[in-house]
Amino acid sequence: MNITITKTTHPGTLPPSDQLGFGTVFTDHMFLMDYSADKGWHDARVVPYGPITMSPAASVLHYGTEVFEGMKAYRRPDGGVQLFRPCENVARLNRSCERLGLPQLDPDDALQAIKTVVKVDENCVPSDPGTSLYIRPFLYGTDPTLALHGVHEATFAIILSPSGSYFKNGLQPVPIMVETEDVRAVRGGTGEAKCGGNYGAANRAGDRAIEKGFSQVLWLDGVERKYVEEGGGMNVMFKINGTVVTPALTGSILRGVTRKSAIELLKSWGVPVEERLLSVDELFDAAASGTLEEAWCIGTAAVISPIGELSWGDRDYKVNDNKIGALSQKLYDELTGIQWGTKPDPFGWVCPID
Structure with missing residues (x-):
């Protein structure tokens, strides 16, 4: 899969780990890819993080045609970055798509998309103990009609959120x-x-x-x-x-x-x-x-x-x-x-x- 990359002209700065929290800080870039019934999945791209434009009639807003995943990237002691069982998340995402009537992804393309956007924002993977880069892939219907029918248009997106330690004071029951x-x-x-x-x-x-x-x-x-x-x-x-x-x-x-x-x-x-x-x-x-x-x-x-x-x-x-x-x-x-x-x-x- 060919993925175009457009980098931001206003890169941000990773906050200190004790200010990260969970799901409130986002990296400079996101992944987007569109689907239509006639073209299939197309226009895979990494672009600067920002608002997503859609029709007010998009099916996701009215009929809940949306699925998502949650996974993480981790900074190793040697400075490298790795994922944990990403193929399991991709497989589960496709099972969710099947249940919600959304178009499924080629597993290799989905994994490539995840690895590519993480690589672009690799500098945002924190390294302090307990920290990680939370990865949120999500997929939603964008058909601009209020008619109730199957999904013919959709978007696959991935956003990234540097996250602090979940347990600041150890594992508290x-x-x-x-x-x-x-x-x-x-x-x-x-x-x-x-x-x-x-x-x-x-x-x-x-x-x-x-x-x-x-x-x-x-x-x-x-x-x-x-x-x-x-x-x-x-x-x-x-x-x-x-x-x-x-x-x-x-x-x-x-x-x-x-x-x-x-x-x-x-x-x-x-x-x-x-x-x-x-x-x-x-x-x-x-x-x-x-x-x-x-x-x-x-x-x-x-x-x-x-x-x-x-x-x-x-x-x-x-x-x-x-x-x-x-x-x-x-x-x-x-x-x-x-x-x-x-x-x-x-x-x-x-x-x-x-």
């Missing part, structure tokens, strides 16, 4: 509450797709949890309201009586790349892992009996976010005395070590941008 009113998704819906509508519809429950002093919610399935599915924005794992249990991918749970990597790591260490239905009753019975040894959310942004307290109605339990567990810490250290290039990568997960 967080309290979460079981959501009993709203549901995130149902099988056959869009739960397995990474699309904006899923997250927008989850905000109300998240806000309620924060008002009650919790960090996020724990979603139950949308049919029986019985089985644990996900955390507020991440997959979840529980160590119960020596076995790591994580909700099965039944069609309403996002196929997390970090989740998949953790499962492969745990199995390589000989830790028993079960991907299965986990009822909220079983989970809280384990918490009451003391067999719930550790619990954590897992995803790209935080990697591992330990759960220190679980709340469901009038049942509240501390997990591991509100401290991070040994296995959670080991997973975090191993995953981040591979990502930042400070530990060996026996799985072939990292992808240099050079």
Whole structure:
């Protein structure tokens, strides 16, 4: 794929790491590529970061024809830059496109686009411990009509955001509450797709949890309201009586790349892992009996976010005395070590941008 590159004439300056936060600072450039039913994907380009022009009638604004991904680039100790399992993100993006009726990307072209725009803004990949360059590929319908039909025009874009350390004071366990009113998704819906509508519809429950002093919610399935599915924005794992249990991918749970990597790591260490239905009753019975040894959310942004307290109605339990567990810490250290290039990568997960 031929990608034209137009560089900005007003380059910015990377702020100090303690001022980066998450998703608020952006690099000088972005990637854009257009789609039409008659021409397919065309006009791949890296251009200066700035507003995107579209018709007020664009289908994304009215019918939610949008999907996105979240991934990172990391600065290695030798100064090089690498990605972590980018082909998994590209494959998931295409699965999301298929579900939302959006045109899919050639996987090699998508990876080339990601590597190219990161290479152009390579100087914006921070190097302080815990920092990274967050990569947000997204794809949306641009048909300029209010008629309800399939997508015939679309844009694929990638923006980059230098991000600070997610945990400024170490891995602090967080309290979460079981959501009993709203549901995130149902099988056959869009739960397995990474699309904006899923997250927008989850905000109300998240806000309620924060008002009650919790960090996020724990979603139950949308049919029986019985089985644990996900955390507020991440997959979840529980160590119960020596076995790591994580909700099965039944069609309403996002196929997390970090989740998949953790499962492969745990199995390589000989830790028993079960991907299965986990009822909220079983989970809280384990918490009451003391067999719930550790619990954590897992995803790209935080990697591992330990759960220190679980709340469901009038049942509240501390997990591991509100401290991070040994296995959670080991997973975090191993995953981040591979990502930042400070530990060996026996799985072939990292992808240099050079």
